[in-house]
Amino acid sequence: MLTYLTLIFCCQLVGELLVSATGLPVPGPVIGMLLLFAGLLLHGSLPADLGRVADALITNLSLLFVPAGVGVMLHLQLLGSELVPISIALVVSTLITIAISGGMMLWLNRGRATARHNRGEDT
Amino acid sequence: MRDLQQIWVYLSANPLLHLTLTLLAYQAGLILYQRSKLNPLLNPVLIAILLVVGVLLLTDTGYETYFDGAQFVHFLLGPATVALAIPLYRQFDKVRESALAVLASIVVGSLTAAATGVGILWWLGGSETALLSIAPKSVTAAVAMGIAEQLGGLPSLTAVLVITTGIIGAVLGPYLLDLLRIRDWAARGIAIGTASHGIGTARALQVNEVAGAFAGLAMGLNALATAILLPLAWYWLF
Numbered sequence: 527m528l529t530y531l532t533l534i535f536c537c538q539l540v541g542e543l544l545v546s547a548t549g550l551p552v553p554g555p556v557i558g559m560l561l562l563f564a565g566l567l568l569h570g571s572l573p574a575d576l577g578r579v580a581d582a583l584i585t586n587l588s589l590l591f592v593p594a595g596v597g598v599m600l601h602l603q604l605l606g607s608e609l610v611p612i613s614i615a616l617v618v619s620t621l622i623t624i625a626i627s628g629g630m631m632l633w634l635n636r637g638r639a640t641a642r643h644n645r646g647e648d649t
Numbered sequence: 650m651r652d653l654q655q656i657w658v659y660l661s662a663n664p665l666l667h668l669t670l671t672l673l674a675y676q677a678g679l680i681l682y683q684r685s686k687l688n689p690l691l692n693p694v695l696i697a698i699l700l701v702v703g704v705l706l707l708t709d710t711g712y713e714t715y716f717d718g719a720q721f722v723h724f725l726l727g728p729a730t731v732a733l734a735i736p737l738y739r740q741f742d743k744v745r746e747s748a749l750a751v752l753a754s755i756v757v758g759s760l761t762a763a764a765t766g767v768g769i770l771w772w773l774g775g776s777e778t779a780l781l782s783i784a785p786k787s788v789t790a791a792v793a794m795g796i797a798e799q800l801g802g803l804p805s806l807t808a809v810l811v812i813t814t815g816i817i818g819a820v821l822g823p824y825l826l827d828l829l830r831i832r833d834w835a836a837r838g839i840a841i842g843t844a845s846h847g848i849g850t851a852r853a854l855q856v857n858e859v860a861g862a863f864a865g866l867a868m869g870l871n872a873l874a875t876a877i878l879l880p881l882a883w884y885w886l887f
Contacts (some may be wrong), residue, residue, distance in 0.1 A: 537731045550716035550851045552876050553791045556728035556869050571768065572738055580735035583728055588694045588851035590726045593719035594790050595698040595812040599705060600655045600712050604779070608819055611773035615808065619765035620817045620844050621825055623787060624774070628840025634750035635835065637764030649879060 530576040535581070537562045661715040667718030674700040683696070687855070689820045694812070694848055708782065726791070730847070733865035736854065740862035743835060751839060755867050758843035759874040762787035763882070782806040785875055786814045789846040792872040799880055811846065818845025819852040841865030 538560060542554030550557070566572060598605070605612065676697030685691045693836050706716055716723070737744065743749060765785045775783070781802030785793040789810045797807035817867045822841050831837060834857050841849035842864030854861030 530729075532705070534728050534731050534741050537734075537778045540728050540782055541731070541874040551790045553730075553789070553790070555727040556789075556872050557659050558727070558731040559734045559737075559757070559869055562731055563737055566734060566738040567741075572735065572870060577735060580670055580732035581723065583732040584736070584770065584851075584854060585703035586675075587854070588848055589778070590722055590729055591673075591694050591812055591815065591848055591851075592671050592675055592697045592698075592701065593716060594808045596701045596705070596715060596719070596887075597712060598698065598812075599702050599800065601806050601809055605809070608775055608779055612779060612783070614773060614871070615766055615770035615775065616786065616814055617817055617821070618769055619762060620823060621813050623758050623762040623763045624818060624825055624840045625753045625829060626761045626838045627843040630757055630828055630834040631747075631750055631754040631839040632831050632833055634753060635747045635833070646869075 527579055529576055531572065533576070534558075534562065534579065537565075563582040653818065661708075661714065663720065664718035667710075667715045667840070668721055669718075669721045670704060670715075672803070674698075674704075689823050689852070692816050692820050692852075694851075695816045695820070698756045698812070726847075728833050730789070730869075733869065736862040737866050738860060740859055743859060744863065744866060747835065751835075751866065752835075752870070754839050755843050755870045756874050756878075758840075758867075759787070759871045759878065760882075762844060762871075763879055764874065768873045778803055778806070783821060784879060785811050786874050787844050787846060788875045789868055792876055796876055796879055800883055812848065815845040815848025818849045822852075827874070835863045838863030839867045847870070 537558035538555050539558075541556070541558030544550065545552060545554045590609055660777050674697040675693060677700060678691075678693030681696055682688070682691045682693045700711070704710075704719070705712070713775060718800040742754060755772070763784050765886050766786050767780055770780055770783055781800045782797050782804075783798040784800060788796065788811065790808050793807050793811045794804035798804050812834075818841055822845065823837075826832075826840060831840065838857075838860035842851050846868045854865040
């Protein structure tokens with residue numbers, strides 16, 4: 527297990543190094559993800575332990591956003607004075623984006639549907 | 650026994666206190682979310698943030714003190730992003746089948762997110778700082794902060810707008826997709842991942858692995874597309 531955790535850290539480290547060396551406008555971890563993905567394609571299969579380590583990290587992905595989100599307390603003043611316009615912009619824009627990207631994907635991909643969404647569950 | 654004041658001074662200077670606070674608040678959010686049978690309205694991130702902010706305001710603790718402890722959780726965002734390669738690899742056959750549709754939906758979604766966010770806020774009279782900070786709101790936090798800085802916005806304000814956007818998409822997205830009768834897991838994943846990055850992806854992964862893989866891919870590609878297109882579009886327009 528430790529081997530694969532190290533591998534994940536190495537991918538991120540190489541990603542960060544590539545970004546700082548080339549000035550790419552992309553974060554290191556995203557490059558690290560692409561590197562690990564390319565490595566898996568070359569290797570041709572997913573080692574079971576790597577799957578377990580990744581699942582452990584990803585299962586609690588939403589926990590990892592809490593510290594940055596608490597930063598809201600730094601901007602209570604600005605958010606207070608523009609609360610209504612900012613809230614409307616965020617909600618409406620997010621909903622339009624979901625509708626357009628989801629609708630477009632469905633439309634471009636029509637006739638080649640993957641597993642259907644069942645009633646009673648939601649994403 | 651030492652008096653309480655001394656114990657508090659010791660604890661509040663120790664990273665363990667705020668690390669534990671973060672974990673406890675998230676557990677509380679998770680329990681509420683599970684008790685409600687996964688009702689999207691009781692989003693665990695939202696509950697955890699509100700609880701932590703409440704405790705910090707009550708105990709008169711600054712964000713920097715809090716972050717000294719919480720940074721250990723924050724740090725894991727990087728490795729977790731790298732690990733998103735694994736669901737992507739597991740679902741690669743499905744992704745490859747619809748590669749062009751995936752790319753087009755994400756690029757259009759990326760431009761829509763920035764244009765509608767800035768457009769609506771401008772129309773409602775938002776300040777310039779807010780306009781510059783809201784532009785990359787659908788991109789995962791680390792990249793969005795970099796883009797905001799490049800444009801001249803406030804990175805820490807962007808982080809807050811990004812996380813709020815993530816929560817809005819995770820909370821309202823499923824209802825909207827049901828309303829639009831978009832039931833295909835791939836399309837649902839692309840929609841949620843493009844509009845609400847990692848928080849949307851986390852939510853998608855809890856429900857279905859196909860949706861989660863497409864959401865993770867959408868998050869990564871949207872970060873790439875926005876980081877390249879937004880500064881260019883901004884430069885041409887203004």
